[in-house]
Amino acid sequence: MSFSSAPVSNFNKDIKVKYCLTLVSVFLLTSCATKPKVEWIASTDFDPFTDQTACSVTTGSLYTQSSVYTYTNHLYPFIEVVHGELRVGLKSGGKYKVPVGDIQLRIDKNKAWDISTNETPVETSVSAKDNPQVDVISEYTKNLPAEQRELVINSYKVAMNSTGKMFSPYTAATGDKAKAILKEMLKGNTLIYRTLGFSQVPNYGGGTTGEFMLNKSLQVALNKCQIKI
Structure with missing residues (x-):
């Protein structure tokens, strides 16, 4: 019994063609998946509490x-x-x-x-409207003389502002x-x-x-x- 060699030759050609097409596909996918180079970008942030939008120039990892x-x-x-x-x-x-x-x-x-x-500006407020603790301080000092009462409240505000700067997520x-x-x-x-x-x-x-x-x-x-x- 004998077998023709022609079909085997055609089969090998088909394998080679498919292999080449696979290599081309992998190359194209790899090219498309290439990550952009690291550079400076413009990033927009929205504050849901103040409804303010800020555009910041920064980098990433x-x-x-x-x-x-x-x-x-x-x-x-x-x-x-x-x-x-x-x-x-x-x-x-x-x-x-x-x-x-x-x-x-x-x-x-x-x-x-x-x-x-x-020297870092902080986006916090220590007014009675935004910070109820100011009202608590005012209640505790209501019986003090006016000058002492003002001194205590102002000292509290300064302390809050200083703490906000110290723990700020930016400098x-x-x-x-x-x-x-x-x-x-x-x-x-x-x-x-x-x-x-x-x-x-x-x-x-x-x-x-x-x-x-x-x-x-x-x-x-x-x-x-x-x-x-």
Whole structure:
């Protein structure tokens, strides 16, 4: 009994064609799944309590084709304008925010910038309307002389404001200082930071320092947020 060799030859050709088509498909899928490069982005946040929308320029840890993600216990540089005020600094990422504390920023070989929690603006109110505890303090001090009563209430407000700054999930410079830092960033190549004091937030390698590249994407993101200096 004998077998023709022709069908075997055709079968081998079919296998080769299918194999080549598979390789082409894998290459195309891999190309389409390539992650975009890490760069600065414009991120919009909405506050459901104040109905205010803020556009912030920042970076992330995980980039996909449609989203950028940050990690808890990681810090990220940010630039934004709130109530007409420019802010430049570091903020905590992820779902669960942690206090940032005092920080230092340095662009290339320029002198490092010290940014403390004391100069950081906080979005909290200690008025009686927004904080019922103020009413409680007022009730306790109602029998005190007017001057002492005012002193106690003001001391409480200062303490609340100081605590808010200390445990703020971001630390930022404002005004002319923020503008000067941003100008250096736009001319620079690398931004490095480190945390100071009680804050020991790890980032990219388990230390208290971090590094971010400064490139054209920074200006593009600033334009999207309409942030100008």
